[in-house]
Amino acid sequence: MISSTNPAIVATGLRKSYGDKVVLDGIDLMITEGTIFALLGPNGAGKTTTVQILSTLINADGGSARVFGNDLTRAPDAVRRLIGVTGQFSAVDNLLTGRENLNLMADLCHLDRAAGRRRIAELLDQFDLTEAAGKPVSTYSGGMRRRLDLAMTLVGEPRVIFLDEPTTGLDPRSRRAMWHIIRALAAEGVTILLTTQYLEEADQLADRIAFLDHGRLIAEGTPRELKRLIPGGHVVLQFADQEGLDLAAGTFEAATRDDAALTLQVPSDGGVGSLRSLLDQLERASISVAGLSVHTPDLDDVFLTLTGQPDTRAGRPDHERAPAR
Amino acid sequence: MSTLSFAVRDSSTMLRRNLLHMRRYPSMTLLLIGVPVIVLLLFVYVFGGTLGAGLGPTGDRADYANYVTPGILLITVVSAAQGTAISVAMDMTEGIIARFRTMAIFRPSVLTGHVLGSLIQTMLSLAAVTAVALLVGFRPTANLVEWLAAGGVLAMITFALTWLSVALGLVSDSVETASNLPMPLILLPFLGSGFVPTDSMPTPVRLFADYQPFTPVMETLRGLLLGTGIGANGIIAVAWCAVISVACFLWAKALYNRNRAA
Numbered sequence: 001m002i003s004s005t006n007p008a009i010v011a012t013g014l015r016k017s018y019g020d021k022v023v024l025d026g027i028d029l030m031i032t033e034g035t036i037f038a039l040l041g042p043n044g045a046g047k048t049t050t051v052q053i054l055s056t057l058i059n060a061d062g063g064s065a066r067v068f069g070n071d072l073t074r075a076p077d078a079v080r081r082l083i084g085v086t087g088q089f090s091a092v093d094n095l096l097t098g099r100e101n102l103n104l105m106a107d108l109c110h111l112d113r114a115a116g117r118r119r120i121a122e123l124l125d126q127f128d129l130t131e132a133a134g135k136p137v138s139t140y141s142g143g144m145r146r147r148l149d150l151a152m153t154l155v156g157e158p159r160v161i162f163l164d165e166p167t168t169g170l171d172p173r174s175r176r177a178m179w180h181i182i183r184a185l186a187a188e189g190v191t192i193l194l195t196t197q198y199l200e201e202a203d204q205l206a207d208r209i210a211f212l213d214h215g216r217l218i219a220e221g222t223p224r225e226l227k228r229l230i231p232g233g234h235v236v237l238q239f240a241d242q243e244g245l246d247l248a249a250g251t252f253e254a255a256t257r258d259d260a261a262l263t264l265q266v267p268s269d270g271g272v273g274s275l276r277s278l279l280d281q282l283e284r285a286s287i288s289v290a291g292l293s294v295h296t297p298d299l300d301d302v303f304l305t306l307t308g309q310p311d312t313r314a315g316r317p318d319h320e321r322a323p324a325r
Numbered sequence: 326m327s328t329l330s331f332a333v334r335d336s337s338t339m340l341r342r343n344l345l346h347m348r349r350y351p352s353m354t355l356l357l358i359g360v361p362v363i364v365l366l367l368f369v370y371v372f373g374g375t376l377g378a379g380l381g382p383t384g385d386r387a388d389y390a391n392y393v394t395p396g397i398l399l400i401t402v403v404s405a406a407q408g409t410a411i412s413v414a415m416d417m418t419e420g421i422i423a424r425f426r427t428m429a430i431f432r433p434s435v436l437t438g439h440v441l442g443s444l445i446q447t448m449l450s451l452a453a454v455t456a457v458a459l460l461v462g463f464r465p466t467a468n469l470v471e472w473l474a475a476g477g478v479l480a481m482i483t484f485a486l487t488w489l490s491v492a493l494g495l496v497s498d499s500v501e502t503a504s505n506l507p508m509p510l511i512l513l514p515f516l517g518s519g520f521v522p523t524d525s526m527p528t529p530v531r532l533f534a535d536y537q538p539f540t541p542v543m544e545t546l547r548g549l550l551l552g553t554g555i556g557a558n559g560i561i562a563v564a565w566c567a568v569i570s571v572a573c574f575l576w577a578k579a580l581y582n583r584n585r586a587a
Contacts, residue, residue: 153424
């Protein structure tokens with residue numbers, strides 16, 4: 001899938017504050033052409049601000065960035081010709097129909113009439129919007145709006161696409177459909193920077209992930225590399241009584257016990273072999289277990305380990321945020 | 326393509342977008358025509374008899390219909406300007422503006438689209454209001470050239486006030502504010518020569534009335550349509566329109582280009 005190592009986006013030391021509030025505190029990014037890069041973090045971490053800066057919507061207070069070698073501040077129009085942005089808040093014209101919205105984009109991308117019409121028919125078909133094309137967007141469902149939004153972004157065939165929380169607020173089926181579309185775009189060689197607060201989404205889609213917290217990048221790597229950053233998985237044994245817990249704690253010396261919950265956490269890679277030997281040991285010691293769960297490290301663990309605190313904000317949908325203006 | 330042809334092409338694309346909006350929601354246009362028509366009917370049929378008598382020894386309701394029409398035309402322009410401020414402010418709350426800002430297009434085209442769209446909308450409103458004025462007794466003496474000149478004067482003041490209302494729409498943080506900010510403009514035809522001659526006013530009010538921009542515009546229209554004297558008012562009206570247009574264009578452009586994301 002990664003056919004080149006040509007950098008599509010290079011950013012160094014991006015900083016941005018609003019008043020006293022530091023939103024971005026020196027961000028460095030290097031995103032290879034044709035890859036999916038996920039910017040992951042809780043609300044207020046600076047994800048949207050990063051996208052707004054890289055897509056020329058706002059200026060950074062410090063640092064610099066280039067898209068395919070074009071400097072954001074010195075050649076913004078050259079950058080704009082290469083990028084497409086689908087923001088968190090649907091960037092469609094509600095008073096127009098789906099087709100009129102796409103027409104508007106074709107005109108603004110300066111496509112000639114025939115090419116524009118061909119491209120629009122193609123996109124309507126690809127995004128399953130042909131039937132709804134003549135209806136005003138105000139009658140569209142959330143999933144349809146999001147698809148139209150992305151289709152509008154793609155009219156000009158951008159080489160870099162910014163997707164700011166592309167699946168926030170979508171139902172599971174629409175989310176899967178969106179993932180499918182994103183993968184297909186990357187397969188065509190489009191570079192994608194997406195932001196998400198869903199760890200699973202980053203894990204599913206991204207070639208590389210960067211964790212953003214309070215305006216700083218706290219880790220960056222492939223999903224596999226990031227998972228390796230934290231201690232391995234474990235098996236949690238649940239007991240019916242104190243006696244069982246005591247017995248088991250004696251058997252597994254490396255385990256950590258939780259007397260209040262009557263559980264024992266045994267380090268394990270979660271594989272079938274180690275599970276079998278664990279069960280054998282329990283069998284031999286005649287310990288009865290009330291329940292068992294296998295825990296393999298996921299990005300949540302990585303995030304919690306890196307931030308050193310359970311982050312209650314991650315994963316919460318952010319309906320309460322005001323639209324960016 | 327050169328910058329100029331991009332500017333023209335993108336502006337006309339945005340104009341098409343605004344015209345589509347108007348076609349899809351004609352209620353806004355009707356509402357904007359409604360205000361001046363109601364004021365016209367009120368002033369001709371309720372106050373017209375008394376006010377007409379004040380115009381001179383032979384003055385009557387018919388004379389007042391002639392006198393008040395230029396003022397009503399400016400009320401029409403102001404009413405439409407209020408609509409422009411509202412639609413600009415509404416547009417700015419939409420995510421699509423952020424999309425336009427990230428595209429390689431002629432940057433002010435969003436604004437020029439609004440201005441050209443409003444200009445067309447206002448000229449149509451003016452035609453409709455003029456038709457109603459003719460029905461209620463407005464009897465212009467203008468020839469074709471004078472009609473065209475009056476249309477030109479109205480287009481100029483519309484252009485100026487539209488840029489002002491675009492700026493007011495941009496400076497507003499909500500649609501409600503945008504709807505209220507242009508309100509005081511509707512008083513200007515009253516605080517000028519729109520409804521009664523300024524020499525009937527007490528000195529401080531008369532001074533304001535004589536030197537504010539609407540009075541020379543209304544006097545020029547009156548001269549062109551009814552054959553009263555224009556004098557220096559024509560030049561003063563053109564100058565005011567030019568100054569307001571340029572200043573408000575620059576203001577609107579600066580407002581549009583500032584970083585609004587937060």
